[in-house]
Amino acid sequence: MNSYVQKVINDVKERNPNEPEFIQAVEELLTSISPVIDQHPEYEKADLLHRMTEPERMFTFRVTWTDDNGQVHTNRGWRCQFNGAVGPYKGGLRFQKNVNDSVIKFLGFEQTFKNALTGLPIGGGKGGSDFDPSGRSDAEIMRFCQSYMTALYRYIGPDTDVPAGDMGVGEREVGYLFGQYRRLKANFENGVITGKNPVYGGSLIRPEATGYGAVYYLCEVLKHEKDTIKGKRIGVSGYGNVAWGIMKKAAQLGARVTYISGPDGYIHDEEGVVTEEKLDYILEMRRTDPMHCRSYAEKFNCEFVEGEKFWGVKDVDIYMPAATQNDVDINSARKIAQSGVKYYIEVANMPTTNEALNYLASQTGIIVAPSKAVNAGGVGVSALEMSQNSERLPWTAQDVDDQLKRMMVNIHEVSVTAAKGYGLGYNLIAGANIAGFMKIAEAMMAQGIF
Ligand code: GLU
Numbered sequence: 001m002n003s004y005v006q007k008v009i010n011d012v013k014e015r016n017p018n019e020p021e022f023i024q025a026v027e028e029l030l031t032s033i034s035p036v037i038d039q040h041p042e043y044e045k046a047d048l049l050h051r052m053t054e055p056e057r058m059f060t061f062r063v064t065w066t067d068d069n070g071q072v073h074t075n076r077g078w079r080c081q082f083n084g085a086v087g088p089y090k091g092g093l094r095f096q097k098n099v100n101d102s103v104i105k106f107l108g109f110e111q112t113f114k115n116a117l118t119g120l121p122i123g124g125g126k127g128g129s130d131f132d133p134s135g136r137s138d139a140e141i142m143r144f145c146q147s148y149m150t151a152l153y154r155y156i157g158p159d160t161d162v163p164a165g166d167m168g169v170g171e172r173e174v175g176y177l178f179g180q181y182r183r184l185k186a187n188f189e190n191g192v193i194t195g196k197n198p199v200y201g202g203s204l205i206r207p208e209a210t211g212y213g214a215v216y217y218l219c220e221v222l223k224h225e226k227d228t229i230k231g232k233r234i235g236v237s238g239y240g241n242v243a244w245g246i247m248k249k250a251a252q253l254g255a256r257v258t259y260i261s262g263p264d265g266y267i268h269d270e271e272g273v274v275t276e277e278k279l280d281y282i283l284e285m286r287r288t289d290p291m292h293c294r295s296y297a298e299k300f301n302c303e304f305v306e307g308e309k310f311w312g313v314k315d316v317d318i319y320m321p322a323a324t325q326n327d328v329d330i331n332s333a334r335k336i337a338q339s340g341v342k343y344y345i346e347v348a349n350m351p352t353t354n355e356a357l358n359y360l361a362s363q364t365g366i367i368v369a370p371s372k373a374v375n376a377g378g379v380g381v382s383a384l385e386m387s388q389n390s391e392r393l394p395w396t397a398q399d400v401d402d403q404l405k406r407m408m409v410n411i412h413e414v415s416v417t418a419a420k421g422y423g424l425g426y427n428l429i430a431g432a433n434i435a436g437f438m439k440i441a442e443a444m445m446a447q448g449i450f
Helices: 003-015 020-039 041-045 048-052 101-117 138-155 171-185 206-224 241-252 276-288 294-300 330-339 354-363 376-391 397-421 428-446
Strands: 057-066 072-083 093-095 123-129 233-237 256-262 265-268 303-306 318-321 343-345 367-369
Touching: 003 020, 003 048, 020 041, 020 101, 020 354, 020 428, 041 048, 041 428, 048 428, 057 101, 057 138, 072 101, 072 138, 093 101, 093 171, 101 123, 101 376, 101 397, 101 428, 123 138, 138 171, 206 241, 206 318, 206 343, 206 367, 206 376, 206 397, 233 241, 241 256, 241 276, 265 294, 276 294, 294 303, 330 354, 354 367, 367 428, 376 397, 397 428
Parallel strands: 093 123, 233 256, 233 318, 318 343, 343 367
Antiparallel strands: 057 072, 072 123, 256 265, 265 303
């Protein structure tokens, strides 16, 4: 490995000792762009890699709110404005108990390169809170969101930093957050946040975008392999918004999602989550009980395996981890390799440990696609939402979907070209990392030293 790359990885480890997820994300990216640094000594002179691995700005704030019984609670809020070299900071908010500095920072780092890959002018950011929304009433969620936005509103804006949803933050939360922003600023800058309801400026297809984009990307991979999506069985971990979009698009294209999973176990539905009734139930199940998917098996009379993950089952053609970070470790990866599956398409942000990812990509013959490329359609359509807001002109669903498809085809294409340019063959991980990195690197070099 390039010695400057190695030095930066060591320094990041030393500087961020309690941030394993952040270190993991940095190590993954820097390792794969090492050949680029070999060819660009000017990047070391400009100390580009230390600069790129330190957020431009990151802050925490207190979020105090009152529950329905009059009890006051204090949570911590974060916003990480990681890199603004190619556009206003852009990235979601995650409300989840396990959110901490490391999680926010790794997500902000990943977001920077993912957003660069979309080809649209958006920088990288992320935020969130250690607030646990499960079991909270609508009024509690509203008060929490209002308090959160009261602390944040001065530091964001349509040309500054544009939050959106992530885990625990959907259209309802975005609505409360935007309402409070509008109230505090006494204006209507709806480009300050994406993932809105279309009635006040949200984009059509945004709820589906991450899942649809992932399937469009998958289609490009299949095309490259002279294969087709028709008839394919897909195992998707998770059953959130993203997984739902995959199920829906897969069904439209003649494939089917036959395995899904939740924190409580996994479901095997051989017929696939293909009917409207099943797809609607996925959304309902998520809304009413985000921790359990068992009820799907009861309702549709299929197999439920408690407390297990399905990695390793042989009766699927494609694995798509779409739950959360580090869902697939080396043991799961070994099972995946033994299953004989040909495609491993990451969807969630960093769903695979580095050890597992390296193993799958270099020792198994499985085609591996990285999340920062595969899930970029979500934030890409958020950028299209920003365009619609500044144009004050909503686009049709068809317009958005066409753009999304083009974006995913392009992300696959630039990744393939970038990897080939460094003699790495059809390496989608290195390709995405190199293509995203080059865009950020060029923008930073052009803007002087800071
Ligand atoms: N949270 C999503 C992501 O991980 C979407 C962010 C956005 O739309 O800004 O990319």
